[in-house]
Amino acid sequence: MTKLSVNINKIAVVRNSRGGNLPDVVRAATDIERFGADGITVHPRPDARHIRYDDVRNLARVLTTEFNIEGNPIPDFVALVLEVRPAQVTLVPDAPDAITSNAGWNTVAHREFLTGIAARFRERGIRVSIFVDPVPEMVAGAKACGADRVELYTEAYAREYAADPAAAIAPYLAAAEEARRQGLGLNAGHDLSLENLRYFVGRIPGTDEVSIGHALICDALYYGLENTVQLYKRELK
Template sequence: MTKLSVNVNKIAVLRNSRGGNLPDVVRAACDVERFGADGITVHPRPDARHIRYADVRDLKRAVRTELNVEGNPIPSFVDLVCEVLPAQVTLVPDAPDAITSNAGWDTVANRAFLTDVAARFREKGIRVSLFVDPDPAMVAGARACGADRVELYTEAYARNYRTGREEAVAAYVAAAEEARRQGLGLNAGHDLNLENLRYFAERIPWLDEVSIGHALICDALYYGLENTVALYRRCLE
Protein backbone atom coordinates (compact mmCIF):
# COMPACT_ATOMS: atom_id res chain seq x y z
CA MET A 1 0.00 0.00 0.00
CA THR A 2 1.12 3.55 -0.67
CA LYS A 3 2.49 5.06 2.54
CA LEU A 4 0.98 8.13 4.15
CA SER A 5 3.41 10.72 5.50
CA VAL A 6 1.67 13.49 7.42
CA ASN A 7 3.10 17.00 7.21
CA VAL A 8 2.78 18.68 10.63
CA ASN A 9 3.74 22.20 9.52
CA LYS A 10 0.22 23.55 10.09
CA ILE A 11 0.29 22.36 13.69
CA ALA A 12 3.42 24.47 14.14
CA VAL A 13 1.67 27.46 12.52
CA LEU A 14 -1.05 27.28 15.17
CA ARG A 15 1.52 27.02 17.96
CA ASN A 16 3.55 29.92 16.66
CA SER A 17 0.50 32.16 16.32
CA ARG A 18 0.14 32.30 20.10
CA GLY A 19 3.58 31.49 21.47
CA GLY A 20 4.28 28.78 24.00
CA ASN A 21 3.96 25.13 23.09
CA LEU A 22 0.26 24.58 22.38
CA PRO A 23 -0.32 22.57 20.37
CA ASP A 24 2.76 20.45 21.01
CA VAL A 25 4.21 19.55 17.60
CA VAL A 26 6.13 16.53 18.86
CA ARG A 27 3.14 15.13 20.73
CA ALA A 28 0.95 15.65 17.68
CA ALA A 29 3.45 13.84 15.46
CA CYS A 30 3.61 10.92 17.87
CA ASP A 31 -0.19 10.78 17.97
CA VAL A 32 -0.34 10.83 14.17
CA GLU A 33 2.00 7.84 14.11
CA ARG A 34 -0.09 6.06 16.72
CA PHE A 35 -3.20 6.70 14.63
CA GLY A 36 -1.65 4.86 11.69
CA ALA A 37 0.50 7.24 9.63
CA ASP A 38 3.58 5.71 8.04
CA GLY A 39 5.76 8.79 8.42
CA ILE A 40 6.08 12.42 9.46
CA THR A 41 7.03 15.24 7.08
CA VAL A 42 8.31 18.69 8.01
CA HIS A 43 9.33 21.60 5.82
CA PRO A 44 11.36 24.16 7.79
CA ARG A 45 11.82 27.49 6.05
CA PRO A 46 14.39 30.20 6.75
CA ASP A 47 11.85 32.52 8.38
CA ALA A 48 10.75 29.77 10.83
CA ARG A 49 7.11 30.71 10.34
CA HIS A 50 6.02 27.17 11.14
CA ILE A 51 8.45 24.28 11.69
CA ARG A 52 11.69 25.45 13.27
CA TYR A 53 15.07 23.79 13.07
CA ALA A 54 14.75 22.93 16.78
CA ASP A 55 11.49 21.09 15.98
CA VAL A 56 13.29 18.94 13.44
CA ARG A 57 15.86 17.94 16.05
CA ASP A 58 13.13 17.16 18.59
CA LEU A 59 11.12 15.15 16.07
CA LYS A 60 14.11 13.08 15.07
CA ARG A 61 14.37 11.86 18.66
CA ALA A 62 10.64 11.13 18.90
CA VAL A 63 9.52 9.79 15.51
CA ARG A 64 9.38 6.01 15.28
CA THR A 65 8.31 5.71 11.63
CA GLU A 66 10.07 7.67 8.87
CA LEU A 67 11.01 11.33 9.16
CA ASN A 68 11.00 13.21 5.86
CA VAL A 69 12.57 16.69 5.89
CA GLU A 70 11.70 18.94 2.95
CA GLY A 71 13.30 22.18 1.91
CA ASN A 72 15.49 24.24 -0.33
CA PRO A 73 19.07 23.02 0.12
CA ILE A 74 20.55 26.29 1.34
CA PRO A 75 23.68 25.80 3.51
CA SER A 76 21.85 25.91 6.86
CA PHE A 77 19.30 23.36 5.64
CA VAL A 78 22.02 21.04 4.35
CA ASP A 79 23.84 21.26 7.68
CA LEU A 80 20.62 20.51 9.59
CA VAL A 81 19.80 17.45 7.52
CA CYS A 82 23.34 16.10 7.84
CA GLU A 83 23.09 16.57 11.60
CA VAL A 84 19.63 15.05 12.08
CA LEU A 85 19.93 12.21 9.54
CA PRO A 86 16.25 11.71 8.62
CA ALA A 87 15.15 8.68 6.62
CA GLN A 88 14.46 10.93 3.64
CA VAL A 89 15.24 14.43 2.47
CA THR A 90 13.05 16.01 -0.20
CA LEU A 91 14.70 18.88 -2.04
CA VAL A 92 12.31 21.66 -3.05
CA PRO A 93 13.26 24.83 -5.00
CA ASP A 94 11.40 27.22 -2.69
CA ALA A 95 12.03 30.94 -2.88
CA PRO A 96 12.58 32.45 0.59
CA ASP A 97 9.27 34.35 0.38
CA ALA A 98 7.19 31.48 -1.02
CA ILE A 99 3.94 30.90 0.87
CA THR A 100 4.07 27.25 -0.14
CA SER A 101 5.89 25.14 -2.71
CA ASN A 102 4.89 26.29 -6.18
CA ALA A 103 7.19 24.59 -8.71
CA GLY A 104 9.42 21.60 -9.19
CA TRP A 105 13.10 21.53 -9.99
CA ASP A 106 14.51 21.96 -13.46
CA THR A 107 16.71 18.93 -12.97
CA VAL A 108 18.52 19.52 -16.26
CA ALA A 109 19.54 23.13 -15.69
CA ASN A 110 20.43 22.44 -12.04
CA ARG A 111 22.07 19.07 -12.59
CA ALA A 112 25.53 19.97 -11.26
CA PHE A 113 24.18 21.57 -8.10
CA LEU A 114 21.65 18.82 -7.36
CA THR A 115 24.19 16.09 -8.06
CA ASP A 116 26.58 17.53 -5.48
CA VAL A 117 23.87 17.97 -2.83
CA ALA A 118 22.36 14.54 -3.43
CA ALA A 119 25.76 12.90 -3.15
CA ARG A 120 26.39 14.59 0.19
CA PHE A 121 23.11 13.31 1.62
CA ARG A 122 23.48 9.81 0.19
CA GLU A 123 26.92 9.53 1.76
CA LYS A 124 25.10 9.97 5.08
CA GLY A 125 22.68 7.16 4.26
CA ILE A 126 19.74 9.54 3.63
CA ARG A 127 17.29 8.72 0.84
CA VAL A 128 17.07 11.66 -1.58
CA SER A 129 13.86 12.72 -3.31
CA LEU A 130 13.59 15.62 -5.77
CA PHE A 131 10.37 17.64 -6.06
CA VAL A 132 9.49 17.82 -9.77
CA ASP A 133 6.68 18.83 -12.08
CA PRO A 134 4.96 15.96 -13.97
CA ASP A 135 7.41 16.09 -16.86
CA PRO A 136 9.21 12.88 -17.93
CA ALA A 137 12.29 14.92 -18.86
CA MET A 138 12.53 16.30 -15.32
CA VAL A 139 12.07 12.81 -13.90
CA ALA A 140 14.87 11.45 -16.08
CA GLY A 141 16.97 14.42 -15.04
CA ALA A 142 16.44 13.51 -11.39
CA ARG A 143 17.89 10.09 -12.05
CA ALA A 144 20.92 11.72 -13.66
CA CYS A 145 21.36 13.82 -10.50
CA GLY A 146 21.64 10.69 -8.37
CA ALA A 147 18.23 10.94 -6.68
CA ASP A 148 16.59 7.86 -5.20
CA ARG A 149 13.05 9.13 -5.72
CA VAL A 150 11.04 11.95 -7.20
CA GLU A 151 8.04 13.65 -5.61
CA LEU A 152 5.49 14.73 -8.17
CA TYR A 153 4.09 18.23 -7.54
CA THR A 154 0.35 17.56 -7.65
CA GLU A 155 -1.13 21.08 -7.46
CA ALA A 156 -2.21 21.03 -11.11
CA TYR A 157 -3.87 17.64 -10.70
CA ALA A 158 -5.82 18.84 -7.66
CA ARG A 159 -6.81 22.11 -9.36
CA ASN A 160 -8.16 20.36 -12.46
CA TYR A 161 -9.61 17.24 -10.83
CA ARG A 162 -13.23 18.37 -10.74
CA THR A 163 -13.33 19.51 -14.36
CA GLY A 164 -11.85 16.31 -15.78
CA ARG A 165 -9.94 13.87 -13.64
CA GLU A 166 -8.71 11.68 -16.49
CA GLU A 167 -7.13 14.63 -18.24
CA ALA A 168 -5.84 15.99 -14.93
CA VAL A 169 -3.98 12.80 -14.06
CA ALA A 170 -2.62 11.97 -17.53
CA ALA A 171 0.65 13.89 -17.22
CA TYR A 172 1.24 12.34 -13.80
CA VAL A 173 0.78 8.82 -15.13
CA ALA A 174 3.33 9.57 -17.87
CA ALA A 175 5.81 10.99 -15.35
CA ALA A 176 5.24 8.04 -13.01
CA GLU A 177 5.89 5.59 -15.83
CA GLU A 178 9.14 7.39 -16.57
CA ALA A 179 10.13 7.13 -12.90
CA ARG A 180 9.54 3.39 -13.06
CA ARG A 181 11.60 3.10 -16.23
CA GLN A 182 14.41 5.03 -14.55
CA GLY A 183 14.33 2.82 -11.46
CA LEU A 184 13.27 5.70 -9.22
CA GLY A 185 10.96 5.51 -6.24
CA LEU A 186 7.86 7.65 -6.52
CA ASN A 187 6.27 10.10 -4.07
CA ALA A 188 3.58 12.72 -4.58
CA GLY A 189 2.27 15.72 -2.72
CA HIS A 190 0.56 19.12 -2.72
CA ASP A 191 -3.19 19.71 -2.43
CA LEU A 192 -4.05 16.02 -2.33
CA ASN A 193 -7.17 15.51 -0.22
CA LEU A 194 -10.04 13.16 0.58
CA GLU A 195 -11.77 14.02 -2.68
CA ASN A 196 -8.93 13.43 -5.15
CA LEU A 197 -6.46 11.10 -3.44
CA ARG A 198 -8.08 7.74 -4.12
CA TYR A 199 -8.27 8.23 -7.88
CA PHE A 200 -4.65 9.39 -8.05
CA ALA A 201 -3.46 6.31 -6.15
CA GLU A 202 -5.62 4.00 -8.26
CA ARG A 203 -4.15 5.34 -11.50
CA ILE A 204 -0.57 5.07 -10.19
CA PRO A 205 -0.63 1.93 -8.02
CA TRP A 206 3.18 1.77 -7.74
CA LEU A 207 3.21 5.08 -5.85
CA ASP A 208 5.48 4.72 -2.80
CA GLU A 209 4.35 7.62 -0.63
CA VAL A 210 2.13 10.67 -0.44
CA SER A 211 2.91 13.62 1.80
CA ILE A 212 -0.21 15.47 2.98
CA GLY A 213 -0.47 18.27 5.50
CA HIS A 214 -2.75 21.23 4.89
CA ALA A 215 -5.86 19.33 3.78
CA LEU A 216 -5.44 16.65 6.42
CA ILE A 217 -5.12 19.12 9.28
CA CYS A 218 -8.13 21.09 7.95
CA ASP A 219 -10.19 17.89 7.83
CA ALA A 220 -9.11 17.05 11.36
CA LEU A 221 -10.92 20.17 12.60
CA TYR A 222 -14.19 18.47 11.63
CA TYR A 223 -13.47 14.74 11.87
CA GLY A 224 -10.82 14.61 14.60
CA LEU A 225 -7.18 13.77 14.01
CA GLU A 226 -7.40 10.01 14.60
CA ASN A 227 -10.40 9.57 12.34
CA THR A 228 -8.89 11.78 9.65
CA VAL A 229 -5.67 9.77 9.47
CA ALA A 230 -7.81 6.64 9.09
CA LEU A 231 -9.85 8.26 6.30
CA TYR A 232 -6.72 9.16 4.34
CA ARG A 233 -5.25 5.70 4.79
CA ARG A 234 -8.50 4.23 3.51
CA CYS A 235 -8.09 6.22 0.30
CA LEU A 236 -4.76 4.47 -0.24
CA GLU A 237 -5.91 0.91 0.40
Protein backbone atom coordinates in the same frame (compact mmCIF):
# COMPACT_ATOMS: atom_id res chain seq x y z
CA MET B 1 0.01 0.03 -0.20
CA THR B 2 1.05 3.64 -0.70
CA LYS B 3 2.43 5.09 2.53
CA LEU B 4 0.96 8.17 4.19
CA SER B 5 3.40 10.77 5.49
CA VAL B 6 1.66 13.58 7.36
CA ASN B 7 3.09 17.08 7.04
CA ILE B 8 2.71 18.82 10.41
CA ASN B 9 3.69 22.35 9.35
CA LYS B 10 0.16 23.68 9.85
CA ILE B 11 0.17 22.50 13.47
CA ALA B 12 3.29 24.60 13.99
CA VAL B 13 1.57 27.60 12.35
CA VAL B 14 -1.14 27.50 15.02
CA ARG B 15 1.45 27.23 17.78
CA ASN B 16 3.49 30.11 16.42
CA SER B 17 0.44 32.37 16.14
CA ARG B 18 0.27 32.65 19.94
CA GLY B 19 3.75 31.79 21.14
CA GLY B 20 4.30 29.12 23.77
CA ASN B 21 3.95 25.46 22.95
CA LEU B 22 0.26 24.92 22.23
CA PRO B 23 -0.33 22.84 20.25
CA ASP B 24 2.77 20.77 20.94
CA VAL B 25 4.09 19.67 17.54
CA VAL B 26 6.10 16.80 18.99
CA ARG B 27 3.08 15.39 20.80
CA ALA B 28 0.98 15.86 17.66
CA ALA B 29 3.56 13.99 15.57
CA THR B 30 3.78 11.04 17.95
CA ASP B 31 -0.02 10.92 18.15
CA ILE B 32 -0.25 10.91 14.35
CA GLU B 33 2.17 7.98 14.28
CA ARG B 34 0.07 6.18 16.88
CA PHE B 35 -3.07 6.84 14.82
CA GLY B 36 -1.57 4.90 11.91
CA ALA B 37 0.46 7.27 9.73
CA ASP B 38 3.52 5.76 8.09
CA GLY B 39 5.68 8.83 8.47
CA ILE B 40 6.02 12.48 9.41
CA THR B 41 7.04 15.26 7.02
CA VAL B 42 8.30 18.71 7.97
CA HIS B 43 9.36 21.63 5.81
CA PRO B 44 11.45 24.10 7.83
CA ARG B 45 11.95 27.46 6.18
CA PRO B 46 14.56 30.12 6.94
CA ASP B 47 12.05 32.49 8.54
CA ALA B 48 10.81 29.75 10.93
CA ARG B 49 7.21 30.75 10.33
CA HIS B 50 6.05 27.24 11.09
CA ILE B 51 8.40 24.30 11.74
CA ARG B 52 11.64 25.48 13.34
CA TYR B 53 15.03 23.86 13.18
CA ASP B 54 14.79 22.94 16.88
CA ASP B 55 11.46 21.22 16.16
CA VAL B 56 13.26 19.05 13.63
CA ARG B 57 15.88 18.06 16.19
CA ASN B 58 13.25 17.33 18.85
CA LEU B 59 11.18 15.24 16.45
CA ALA B 60 14.19 13.22 15.36
CA ARG B 61 14.69 12.06 18.95
CA VAL B 62 11.23 10.54 19.32
CA LEU B 63 9.78 9.53 15.95
CA THR B 64 9.55 5.82 15.24
CA THR B 65 8.17 5.96 11.69
CA GLU B 66 9.82 7.43 8.60
CA PHE B 67 11.00 11.02 8.99
CA ASN B 68 10.99 13.12 5.81
CA ILE B 69 12.55 16.60 5.85
CA GLU B 70 11.82 18.74 2.82
CA GLY B 71 13.14 22.11 1.80
CA ASN B 72 15.45 24.19 -0.32
CA PRO B 73 19.02 22.93 0.22
CA ILE B 74 20.56 26.18 1.41
CA PRO B 75 23.66 25.68 3.61
CA ASP B 76 21.78 25.80 6.94
CA PHE B 77 19.22 23.28 5.70
CA VAL B 78 21.92 20.94 4.43
CA ALA B 79 23.73 21.12 7.77
CA LEU B 80 20.50 20.38 9.66
CA VAL B 81 19.66 17.33 7.55
CA LEU B 82 23.19 15.96 7.83
CA GLU B 83 22.98 16.41 11.62
CA VAL B 84 19.57 14.78 12.03
CA ARG B 85 19.96 12.07 9.36
CA PRO B 86 16.29 11.42 8.56
CA ALA B 87 15.17 8.48 6.46
CA GLN B 88 14.48 10.82 3.54
CA VAL B 89 15.25 14.34 2.40
CA THR B 90 13.08 15.95 -0.27
CA LEU B 91 14.74 18.76 -2.20
CA VAL B 92 12.32 21.58 -3.03
CA PRO B 93 13.26 24.78 -4.90
CA ASP B 94 11.06 27.16 -2.90
CA ALA B 95 12.04 30.80 -2.57
CA PRO B 96 12.44 32.17 0.98
CA ASP B 97 9.27 34.27 0.64
CA ALA B 98 7.11 31.54 -0.93
CA ILE B 99 3.83 30.92 0.88
CA THR B 100 4.08 27.28 -0.11
CA SER B 101 5.96 25.24 -2.68
CA ASN B 102 4.89 26.32 -6.15
CA ALA B 103 7.17 24.57 -8.67
CA GLY B 104 9.43 21.60 -9.10
CA TRP B 105 13.14 21.63 -9.90
CA ASN B 106 14.49 22.07 -13.38
CA THR B 107 16.74 19.06 -12.94
CA VAL B 108 18.49 19.68 -16.25
CA ALA B 109 19.48 23.29 -15.62
CA HIS B 110 20.45 22.57 -11.99
CA ARG B 111 22.04 19.17 -12.56
CA GLU B 112 25.50 20.04 -11.24
CA PHE B 113 24.15 21.62 -8.05
CA LEU B 114 21.64 18.85 -7.32
CA THR B 115 24.16 16.12 -8.05
CA GLY B 116 26.55 17.48 -5.45
CA ILE B 117 23.82 17.91 -2.84
CA ALA B 118 22.34 14.46 -3.45
CA ALA B 119 25.75 12.84 -3.12
CA ARG B 120 26.35 14.46 0.28
CA PHE B 121 23.06 13.14 1.64
CA ARG B 122 23.40 9.67 0.17
CA GLU B 123 26.86 9.34 1.69
CA ARG B 124 25.15 9.66 5.09
CA GLY B 125 22.57 6.98 4.25
CA ILE B 126 19.75 9.46 3.61
CA ARG B 127 17.35 8.65 0.78
CA VAL B 128 17.08 11.57 -1.65
CA SER B 129 13.84 12.61 -3.32
CA ILE B 130 13.68 15.54 -5.75
CA PHE B 131 10.47 17.57 -6.12
CA VAL B 132 9.57 17.86 -9.82
CA ASP B 133 6.72 18.90 -12.06
CA PRO B 134 5.04 16.01 -13.95
CA VAL B 135 7.40 16.27 -16.91
CA PRO B 136 9.27 13.12 -18.02
CA GLU B 137 12.39 15.12 -18.86
CA MET B 138 12.56 16.45 -15.31
CA VAL B 139 12.06 12.94 -13.90
CA ALA B 140 14.91 11.60 -16.03
CA GLY B 141 16.98 14.56 -14.96
CA ALA B 142 16.44 13.67 -11.31
CA LYS B 143 17.87 10.22 -11.97
CA ALA B 144 20.91 11.83 -13.60
CA CYS B 145 21.36 13.92 -10.44
CA GLY B 146 21.60 10.79 -8.30
CA ALA B 147 18.13 10.88 -6.74
CA ASP B 148 16.54 7.75 -5.30
CA ARG B 149 13.01 9.04 -5.82
CA VAL B 150 11.05 11.90 -7.29
CA GLU B 151 8.10 13.62 -5.66
CA LEU B 152 5.56 14.74 -8.23
CA TYR B 153 4.14 18.21 -7.56
CA THR B 154 0.40 17.54 -7.62
CA GLU B 155 -1.07 21.06 -7.36
CA ALA B 156 -2.12 21.06 -11.02
CA TYR B 157 -3.77 17.65 -10.64
CA ALA B 158 -5.72 18.81 -7.59
CA ARG B 159 -6.79 22.04 -9.30
CA GLU B 160 -8.04 20.32 -12.45
CA TYR B 161 -9.41 17.13 -10.91
CA ALA B 162 -13.02 18.25 -10.39
CA ALA B 163 -13.47 19.34 -14.01
CA ASP B 164 -11.84 16.32 -15.69
CA PRO B 165 -10.03 13.68 -13.63
CA ALA B 166 -8.65 11.82 -16.65
CA ALA B 167 -7.15 14.96 -18.16
CA ALA B 168 -5.84 16.07 -14.78
CA ILE B 169 -3.90 12.88 -14.20
CA ALA B 170 -2.59 12.36 -17.74
CA PRO B 171 0.74 14.21 -17.24
CA TYR B 172 1.30 12.30 -13.99
CA LEU B 173 0.83 8.96 -15.72
CA ALA B 174 3.57 9.89 -18.18
CA ALA B 175 5.86 11.11 -15.41
CA ALA B 176 5.25 7.97 -13.36
CA GLU B 177 6.04 5.77 -16.34
CA GLU B 178 9.32 7.63 -16.80
CA ALA B 179 10.13 7.13 -13.12
CA ARG B 180 9.64 3.39 -13.58
CA ARG B 181 11.87 3.38 -16.65
CA GLN B 182 14.56 5.20 -14.69
CA GLY B 183 14.28 2.87 -11.68
CA LEU B 184 13.21 5.71 -9.40
CA GLY B 185 10.85 5.50 -6.45
CA LEU B 186 7.74 7.65 -6.72
CA ASN B 187 6.28 10.06 -4.17
CA ALA B 188 3.54 12.66 -4.62
CA GLY B 189 2.40 15.70 -2.74
CA HIS B 190 0.64 19.08 -2.68
CA ASP B 191 -3.11 19.62 -2.38
CA LEU B 192 -3.94 15.92 -2.30
CA SER B 193 -7.13 15.44 -0.31
CA LEU B 194 -9.95 13.05 0.53
CA GLU B 195 -11.64 14.15 -2.68
CA ASN B 196 -8.84 13.36 -5.12
CA LEU B 197 -6.45 10.96 -3.41
CA ARG B 198 -8.08 7.62 -4.22
CA TYR B 199 -8.24 8.35 -7.92
CA PHE B 200 -4.57 9.35 -8.01
CA VAL B 201 -3.19 6.23 -6.35
CA GLY B 202 -5.70 4.04 -8.17
CA ARG B 203 -4.40 5.25 -11.53
CA ILE B 204 -0.77 5.27 -10.37
CA PRO B 205 -0.58 2.21 -8.09
CA GLY B 206 3.22 2.30 -7.98
CA THR B 207 3.17 5.44 -5.84
CA ASP B 208 5.42 4.74 -2.85
CA GLU B 209 4.35 7.62 -0.61
CA VAL B 210 2.10 10.65 -0.45
CA SER B 211 2.90 13.65 1.73
CA ILE B 212 -0.25 15.44 2.90
CA GLY B 213 -0.50 18.34 5.31
CA HIS B 214 -2.88 21.21 4.66
CA ALA B 215 -5.98 19.25 3.64
CA LEU B 216 -5.46 16.62 6.33
CA ILE B 217 -5.09 19.15 9.14
CA CYS B 218 -8.14 21.07 7.86
CA ASP B 219 -10.17 17.85 7.82
CA ALA B 220 -9.03 17.10 11.36
CA LEU B 221 -10.86 20.24 12.57
CA TYR B 222 -14.11 18.57 11.54
CA TYR B 223 -13.45 14.86 11.95
CA GLY B 224 -10.80 14.72 14.68
CA LEU B 225 -7.13 13.94 14.13
CA GLU B 226 -7.24 10.19 14.76
CA ASN B 227 -10.28 9.64 12.57
CA THR B 228 -8.83 11.81 9.81
CA VAL B 229 -5.59 9.86 9.64
CA GLN B 230 -7.64 6.69 9.30
CA LEU B 231 -9.83 8.24 6.60
CA TYR B 232 -6.76 9.04 4.53
CA LYS B 233 -5.30 5.60 5.12
CA ARG B 234 -8.52 4.07 3.79
CA GLU B 235 -8.25 6.11 0.61
CA LEU B 236 -4.83 4.56 0.01
CA LYS B 237 -5.97 0.95 0.20
